[in-house]
Amino acid sequence: MSKYCFGVDLGGTTVKIGLFDPEGAVLDKWEIPTRKENNGSNILPDIAQAVLDKMEQSGIAKEDVIGVGIGVPGPVDNDGVIHKAVNLGWGVMNINEILGGLLKLPVKSANDANVAALGEMWRGGGRGCGNMVLATLGTGVGGGIITDGKILTGAMGAGGEIGHIHIVDGEPDECGCGNHGCLEQYASATGIVRLATRKLTSVSDDSMLRNEEISAKSVFDAVKAGDKIACEIAEEFGEYLGKGLAAVACVVNPEVIVLGGGVSKAGDILCDYVVKYYRKHVHFASRDVEFRLASLGNDAGIYGAAKLVLE
Amino acid sequence: MSKYCFGVDLGGTTVKIGLFDPEGAVLDKWEIPTRKENNGSNILPDIAQAVLDKMEQSGIAKEDVIGVGIGVPGPVDNDGVIHKAVNLGWGVMNINEILGGLLKLPVKSANDANVAALGEMWRGGGRGCGNMVLATLGTGVGGGIITDGKILTGAMGAGGEIGHIHIVDGEPDECGCGNHGCLEQYASATGIVRLATRKLTSVSDDSMLRNEEISAKSVFDAVKAGDKIACEIAEEFGEYLGKGLAAVACVVNPEVIVLGGGVSKAGDILCDYVVKYYRKHVHFASRDVEFRLASLGNDAGIYGAAKLVLE
Numbered sequence: 001m002s003k004y005c006f007g008v009d010l011g012g013t014t015v016k017i018g019l020f021d022p023e024g025a026v027l028d029k030w031e032i033p034t035r036k037e038n039n040g041s042n043i044l045p046d047i048a049q050a051v052l053d054k055m056e057q058s059g060i061a062k063e064d065v066i067g068v069g070i071g072v073p074g075p076v077d078n079d080g081v082i083h084k085a086v087n088l089g090w091g092v093m094n095i096n097e098i099l100g101g102l103l104k105l106p107v108k109s110a111n112d113a114n115v116a117a118l119g120e121m122w123r124g125g126g127r128g129c130g131n132m133v134l135a136t137l138g139t140g141v142g143g144g145i146i147t148d149g150k151i152l153t154g155a156m157g158a159g160g161e162i163g164h165i166h167i168v169d170g171e172p173d174e175c176g177c178g179n180h181g182c183l184e185q186y187a188s189a190t191g192i193v194r195l196a197t198r199k200l201t202s203v204s205d206d207s208m209l210r211n212e213e214i215s216a217k218s219v220f221d222a223v224k225a226g227d228k229i230a231c232e233i234a235e236e237f238g239e240y241l242g243k244g245l246a247a248v249a250c251v252v253n254p255e256v257i258v259l260g261g262g263v264s265k266a267g268d269i270l271c272d273y274v275v276k277y278y279r280k281h282v283h284f285a286s287r288d289v290e291f292r293l294a295s296l297g298n299d300a301g302i303y304g305a306a307k308l309v310l311e
Numbered sequence: 312m313s314k315y316c317f318g319v320d321l322g323g324t325t326v327k328i329g330l331f332d333p334e335g336a337v338l339d340k341w342e343i344p345t346r347k348e349n350n351g352s353n354i355l356p357d358i359a360q361a362v363l364d365k366m367e368q369s370g371i372a373k374e375d376v377i378g379v380g381i382g383v384p385g386p387v388d389n390d391g392v393i394h395k396a397v398n399l400g401w402g403v404m405n406i407n408e409i410l411g412g413l414l415k416l417p418v419k420s421a422n423d424a425n426v427a428a429l430g431e432m433w434r435g436g437g438r439g440c441g442n443m444v445l446a447t448l449g450t451g452v453g454g455g456i457i458t459d460g461k462i463l464t465g466a467m468g469a470g471g472e473i474g475h476i477h478i479v480d481g482e483p484d485e486c487g488c489g490n491h492g493c494l495e496q497y498a499s500a501t502g503i504v505r506l507a508t509r510k511l512t513s514v515s516d517d518s519m520l521r522n523e524e525i526s527a528k529s530v531f532d533a534v535k536a537g538d539k540i541a542c543e544i545a546e547e548f549g550e551y552l553g554k555g556l557a558a559v560a561c562v563v564n565p566e567v568i569v570l571g572g573g574v575s576k577a578g579d580i581l582c583d584y585v586v587k588y589y590r591k592h593v594h595f596a597s598r599d600v601e602f603r604l605a606s607l608g609n610d611a612g613i614y615g616a617a618k619l620v621l622e
Contacts, residue, residue: 075596078459131466145562147463147470148389154458154564155442158596165558166592177594247476251456251562253465281477283488285386285469 004060005309006051007119008070009112009301010034010043012087017050018302019058022066022310024123028054029302039089048102067106067309070095071115071301075157080109083156108308112301114151114160116260117144119304124296125258133254134294135162135245137216137263140176141184141191145252150311152252163188165244186240189216189263196233205229220266234273242277249278249286260294267293315371316620317362318430319381320423320612321345321354323398328361329613330369333377333621335434339365340613350400359413378417378620381406382426382612386468391420394467419619423612425462425471427571428455430615435607436569444565445605446473446556448527448574451487452495452502456563461622463563474499476555497551500527500574507544516540531577545584553588560589560597571605578604 080096391407
């Protein structure tokens with residue numbers, strides 16, 4: 001008899017849901033809106049209904065479902081307690097119990113960035129590596145650490161918050177977290193725009209970047225075209241991210257570091273800038289760590305969520 | 312029928328061995344010399360003999376011994392393979408298999424700094440905390456990370472190498488690891504002496520420290536006596552170590568950070584200097600982490616080694 005599991009990636013706007021077999025093949029995937037009104041009280045019932053409807057449509061019996069995994073945008077401890085999800089209007093509650101009660105199925109939950117790392121380990125860029133770091137370079141810098149095949153959750157579910165490692169002293173701008181000088185302020189998409197704007201203001205040299213809207217993409221496109229100023233911006237980005245990841249590697253000694261998120265679409269050239277500074281600053285035991293690009297894109301969350309219930 | 316386990320802490324000069332009950336009471340402890348001649352080929356046979364002799368003297372039957380745990384000065388992976396122990400003259404070998412073969416008992420091994428962390432978690436300063444960081448401030452800065460009650464080993468057994476997190480740009484002196492600007496260069500006993508010597512050379516102010524041999528102890532004694540220069544040195548030390556531990560906490564989100572090693576004998580005042588900068592730079596999810604002093608001293612290794620076989 002076939003067995004199934006569901007992976008749910010709960011975001012601020014949409015909920016992605018995937019139906020998987022235990023080997024990690026996606027049999028179906030779809031989205032529903034995230035209804036945040038009334039402190040997000042509809043969200044878990046909506047997810048439960050979507051899963052139950054799919055089971056009915058597909059003729060899947062309850063006893064053939066191993067479980068439902070879910071990644072949520074906030075810190076979740078190992079018991080399934082979310083301590084806060086500001087985006088969703090949620091306070092403290094036990095997701096495993098609530099969603100499990102609605103579904104009458106086993107539910108496991110974890111932080112979305114950590115779940116994405118588990119997904120990349122299972123079927124993506126970190127495939128086959130039980131000791132892995134995922135750095136997600138998007139609007140912010142998220143992280144997920146896998147040690148010995150499992151998510152490093154931490155005491156309060158905030159393991160892998162690598163975007164808030166302090167990297168630069170004397171930074172005048174405030175990070176979203178309230179600190180100054182966090183990795184996220186230099187290595188995220190918005191961080192690269194900040195670095196670029198500062199550089200273009202501080203020097204008068206000619207650059208392709210002066211004629212277009214600055215984004216992480218336009219900076220790395222200019223790097224590929226050999227633009228000198230863009231290359232200097234990329235060096236600065238690489239130095240900060242390389243240093244930050246070297247610190248992470250001194251702590252967890254991974255086998256592979258996977259770069260994901262929108263910024264990673266720049267491709268291998270991005271890794272080159274990071275690896276140079278990583279190798280300079282890391283402990284020799286982690287010097288030969290392999291760098292790879294994430295390969296699951298926006299599906300990393302549903303893969304990782306499904307994997308949660310297979311452990 | 313009583314059950315027993317042995318904890319072995321293999322150092323460069325002596326091997327400490329402890330006989331424990333499964334609750335962590337030390338029933339006996341003693342030392343033998345570490346014979347490093349002939350590439351350390353006598354070391355494991357000596358340890359085996361010492362354990363077997365003790366069992367015979369104490370009338371302990373083989374079936375009553377749960378196992379023998381051993382902490383070794385080098386990176387050890389989860390299968391018991393040590394990749395190199397320069398101090399001992401060892402190359403690559405599987406300690407669990409070799410020592411287990413000599414003893415005909417289950418053997419588990421791990422890196423000594425990580426084993427000390429496990430000991431402090433089990434019966435020392437981190438008691439009751441399954442998510443813990445131990446920073447050992449001795450000649451160097453060692454580290455051990457416990458997540459979910461287990462040692463964070465890493466891919467090659469080099470997890471917890473927190474002494475080699477890059478902290479300062481432009482450091483002219485080389486660290487023992489070959490890099491420049493590692494945490495160990497500022498937060499170890501020798502690092503504090505370096506900071507003190509630099510400070511005393513760069514300013515002409517009067518200080519108690521000008522009249523005595525500089526050591527981590529003399530610096531913190533002068534801090535306690537209100538010496539202004541010593542306090543400035545302690546601030547610098549606290550800033551570097553606080554920043555480094557904040558980076559570690561962003562990665563692993565611990566419940567408690569334990570400070571051990573010779574430098575930690577300075578006591579609570581040491582924590583005060585570190586905590587101030589830790590809280591400034593850490594992600595808010597780890598801001599309230601508790602700082603404690605290690606309490607097992609040189610016995611942390613035998614405790615942690617015994618705990619290895621009880622897992």
